[in-house]
Amino acid sequence: MTPAAAAPSPAGHHLGKDLIGLEDLDADRIQAILDTAEPFKEISERPIKKVPVLRGKTIVNLFFEPSTRTRISFEFAEKRLGADTVNISASGSSVEKGETLVDTARNLEAMRIDMVVVRHGSSGAAQFLAERIPSNVINAGDGQHEHPTQALLDLLTLRDTLGKIKGIKVCIVGDIRHSRVARSNIFGLLHMGAEVAVCGPRSLIPAGIEELGVRCFGRVEEAIEWSDALNILRLQLERMKTGFVPSLREYNRVFGVSRARLDAAGRRIVILHPGPMNRGVEIDSDVADGPESVILPQVTNGVAVRMAVLYLLAGGHPEHAEAAKGGAA
Amino acid sequence: MGALIARQVSGILAAQSARSGLPSAQESTEGGTRTPVLSEEESKATLARLADEVGKGGEINDLVLVGIRRRGDHLAARLASHLLSRHETDVPTGSLDITLYRDDFAQIGPRPIIGVTDIPVDLTDRRVVVVDDVLFTGRTIRAALNELADFGRPRRIELCVLIDRGGRELPIHADYVGTTVEVGVGQRVVVHVPEEDGELGAFLESEQEAG
Numbered sequence: 001m002t003p004a005a006a007a008p009s010p011a012g013h014h015l016g017k018d019l020i021g022l023e024d025l026d027a028d029r030i031q032a033i034l035d036t037a038e039p040f041k042e043i044s045e046r047p048i049k050k051v052p053v054l055r056g057k058t059i060v061n062l063f064f065e066p067s068t069r070t071r072i073s074f075e076f077a078e079k080r081l082g083a084d085t086v087n088i089s090a091s092g093s094s095v096e097k098g099e100t101l102v103d104t105a106r107n108l109e110a111m112r113i114d115m116v117v118v119r120h121g122s123s124g125a126a127q128f129l130a131e132r133i134p135s136n137v138i139n140a141g142d143g144q145h146e147h148p149t150q151a152l153l154d155l156l157t158l159r160d161t162l163g164k165i166k167g168i169k170v171c172i173v174g175d176i177r178h179s180r181v182a183r184s185n186i187f188g189l190l191h192m193g194a195e196v197a198v199c200g201p202r203s204l205i206p207a208g209i210e211e212l213g214v215r216c217f218g219r220v221e222e223a224i225e226w227s228d229a230l231n232i233l234r235l236q237l238e239r240m241k242t243g244f245v246p247s248l249r250e251y252n253r254v255f256g257v258s259r260a261r262l263d264a265a266g267r268r269i270v271i272l273h274p275g276p277m278n279r280g281v282e283i284d285s286d287v288a289d290g291p292e293s294v295i296l297p298q299v300t301n302g303v304a305v306r307m308a309v310l311y312l313l314a315g316g317h318p319e320h321a322e323a324a325k326g327g328a329a
Numbered sequence: 330m331g332a333l334i335a336r337q338v339s340g341i342l343a344a345q346s347a348r349s350g351l352p353s354a355q356e357s358t359e360g361g362t363r364t365p366v367l368s369e370e371e372s373k374a375t376l377a378r379l380a381d382e383v384g385k386g387g388e389i390n391d392l393v394l395v396g397i398r399r400r401g402d403h404l405a406a407r408l409a410s411h412l413l414s415r416h417e418t419d420v421p422t423g424s425l426d427i428t429l430y431r432d433d434f435a436q437i438g439p440r441p442i443i444g445v446t447d448i449p450v451d452l453t454d455r456r457v458v459v460v461d462d463v464l465f466t467g468r469t470i471r472a473a474l475n476e477l478a479d480f481g482r483p484r485r486i487e488l489c490v491l492i493d494r495g496g497r498e499l500p501i502h503a504d505y506v507g508t509t510v511e512v513g514v515g516q517r518v519v520v521h522v523p524e525e526d527g528e529l530g531a532f533l534e535s536e537q538e539a540g
Contacts, residue, residue, distance in 0.1 A: 039426065039443040047451075048479040051429040081429075311429075315438025 015312050018130040018137040021146030022187040030191055034156050036308035037301070043080055044303055054083040054314055059115040060108050063140070064090045064101075067119055069275055069299065070140050070150070074117050077306035083115075101125060105133050115314065118142070123180075136313045144178050149309060150274050151184035153302040155192060157294050158229055160301070161270050166193035171223040173255065174233030174282055175204040175244070181274050185231060186214060199223035200255060203244045220255050224262060229270035232257055235282045248281050258284045268292055275299070361535035366492065366510055366518065369529045375507040376404065379489055380411030382505050383458055386487065393455045393483075394422045397473055398444040400462035401425075403522040404491060408460060423448040425459075430472035446476070453481035458505070462520035462531075464490040467501035492531055494518045 015029060022030065043051055059078045063071055071087065078085045088104075099107075105116060115136040118126050123143030130137035141147040159165050170189055176182045176198045189196045190213060197215035198205060205216060217223040224230065235251060245251050262269060271283075271293045279285045288295060367375060383392070389412065396405030402424035409422045426444035459473055470488060477486065489505035494512045510518055510533065520531045 036439075036443060039445045042445050042447070043429075046479060047481065050479070052475070053429040053431075053434055312439050315434060 015309070017313070018126070018139075019148055019309055019313060020126050020130060020137070020139045022148045022151055022184045022191065023146065025148075025188075025191065027191050027193070030152070030155065030188060033152055033305065033308050033312065034159060036312060037152075037156055037304040040304040040307040040311070041301070043307070044076075044300070049080050050082055051080065052082040053311060054078070054081040057083040057114040057314060058112065059083045059085050059117065059310070060113050061085060061087045061140075062104070062108075062116055062118045063088065064118075064120045064125075065141070067140070069302075070119065070147075073299070073302040074138075074140060074149075074306050076303050077310055078117075080303070081307055081310055083310070086113075101129060102132055105129055105135075109133050109135060115310065138309060138313065141180055143180065144183070145180055146184045146187075147180040148184050148188075149302070149306050150181050151188040152309070153298055153305045154185055154231060154272055154274070155188050156301045156305050157272060157298045158194075158270065160297065161294050162228060165189070167195070169195045169197070169226055169228045170231060171197040171199055171217065171227040171229075172231045172233065173199045173220060173223060173257065174235055176200055176209070176233075177204045177206045177244075178236065179233050181231075181233060186212060190214075197223060197226060201245060201251070220257065221261060221264070224257070224265050224269060227269055229272060230257060231272040231274075232283050234274065234276060235278055237278070248278075252281050252284075256280075256282060256284060257287050259286045259290070262287055262290075262292065270294055272298060363519075363535075364533045365530060366533055367508065367531040372491070372507075372529045372531060375491065376407050377411055379491075379505050379507055380408045380415065383408060383487075383489060384412055384416055386504065387456055387485070389416055389418050389420065389456075391455045391484070392418075392420050393450060393452060393457050394420055394460055395448065395457055395473075395477065396422065396424050396460040397469060398424050398426045398446075399525055400520050400522050401460045403524045404462060404520075405460040408458075408489070421450050423450075425473055425476055427469055427472040427476055430476045432468060432472065448480045451481045452477060452483045454484050455481075457483040457486045458489050459486060460489050462490065462522075463492045463494055463518050464488070464501075464503050464506075465494050465496050465518075467497045467499035470501050471499050491520055492518050 043049060061071055061074055075085055075087065101120065108116065113135055115138065116129065116133070117138045117140050118129055119140040120126065120142050123145035125142045126137055126139035139146060139148055155165060158168065158170065162168050172182050172185055182198065186196055197217055198209060199217040199220055202218065210216060217226070235245065269292055271287055271290070273283055273288065273295045275295065277283055277288055279288060287293065394405040394409055396402030405422050409420045412418055412420050424447050426446045428440050428443045457477065459470065461469065464470070474486065477483065487504040490503045491507040493503055493506045493509045512518055512533065516533055516535055518531060519534055521528045523529055
């Protein structure tokens with residue numbers, strides 16, 4: 001988990017074939033995705049929410065783990081760009097019959113697809129797939145590795161709300177150890193020049209995280225005092241069974257973000273949450289629904305940022321794009 | 330000035346001979362030459378004439394001007410201000426970025442910068458005048474027509490351009506034309522507006538110049 005010294009991109013907007021994670025994505029490329037997302041916001045406000053730029057492209061959403069919001073967000077993004085989409089979930093498909101990830105993907109390839117959006121329970125699954133099929137691969141969450149589009153929509157929402165990312169202080173609260181959202185956010189925020197902290201039970205903070213340049217808070221009050229924005233992660237309820245957290249009530253008492261704790265800071269602290277929320281566990285209802293919350297703008301931005309990623313990956317001929325700049329009227 | 334404005338320049342030599350009392354027509358730029366087609370004064374007068382023609386061309390109470398980014402939107406704003414002073418009618422003005430409707434995405438890939446499209450009113454049953462700087466192949470206008478259809482069903486759509494340089498590849502024509510220019514091989518027409526380029530005018534450039 002070392003922050004890769006991301007190589008400067010030859011053309012700032014060029015992402016390459018796949019989007020696997022933010023660890024290797026430099027600030028120029030992240031900036032290009034966020035800037036491209038801006039005009040895509042407007043498309044979702046139109047009476048006819050569809051542009052023809054990916055007309056004729058076939059995109060498969062391959063979800064080996066349950067997901068509602070990410071899958072729907074990708075599907076809206078794909079459809080609003082005019083692509084044809086197919087959704088495949090693990091249950092009720094050949095995956096359930098024991099087909100391997102690569103066999104599933106190769107069979108899809110044989111039906112002439114262009115892009116795969118993949119979610120999988122194993123870290124590295126997206127990379128594994130990307131190396132084996134010619135289609136563009138977008139990681140929609142792989143194990144405990146990365147969830148890049150979630151971090152990109154968080155970055156876009158922070159930039160919208162605070163006007164910039166460089167120099168802002170963002171604390172990620174919750175289960176950092178098992179969270180791909182936390183990892184992608186840490187890489188993205190550090191590349192973009194933000195200050196990053198994490199806060200949670202010691203059992204849920206990975207050892208050595210300070211070496212990335214990330215600050216650790218053991219008390220949520222200290223984290224709130226330090227932060228411009230809090231990204232509050234969902235407490236995975238299955239963590240109770242494995243003994244990382246004693247009880248939900250105990251977690252809420254110590255790490256829950258409450259109105260009283262927030263008000264004690266005496267200034268506006270932006271509240272993000274990737275959803276779905278456990279109200280009354282990691283976040284109290286009057287915080288989730290409060291004036292500081294940008295949780296619903298995050299969802300809106302998710303569609304725009306995914307449209308930007310799909311658009312930028314789909315073309316793939318940056319040298320032609322450069323040559324055509326200011327071209328035919 | 331009236332005669333000067335009314336004329337339709339045909340070819341660059343005509344453009345140059347019609348100019349009087351203006352500094353040397355041809356300038357060198359890095360890697361090429363640029364020759365003025367319309368000076369700042371001529372551009373202003375041409376835009377005023379175009380605004381008058383648009384005003385006389387039909388009902389202006391339901392008129393909407395839609396400029397194609399990134400020059401046509403500024404020209405549309407100029408036409409709107411003429412119409413406001415001439416007819417005391419505040420004509421709604423929108424801007425259109427046609428990047429996502431281009432027909433060459435598969436050939437050139439994603440363009441790095443997409444502008445925001447801003448259509449301030451429902452276009453259904455309105456008279457829409459699309460405004461662009463240079464009319465060339467007609468492919469930009471085809472894209473604009475497709476995009477406009479996603480904002481409602483206008484009663485009528487017309488096209489107003491500052492320069493018609495010929496070379497159409499689609500059956501598209503302009504209803505209001507500032508001036509026509511014949512463009513030789515290796516040349517192109519550019520329109521500059523103060524908001525983007527710091528100057529107002531139209532120029533013929535040799536194509537060695539980057540950009």
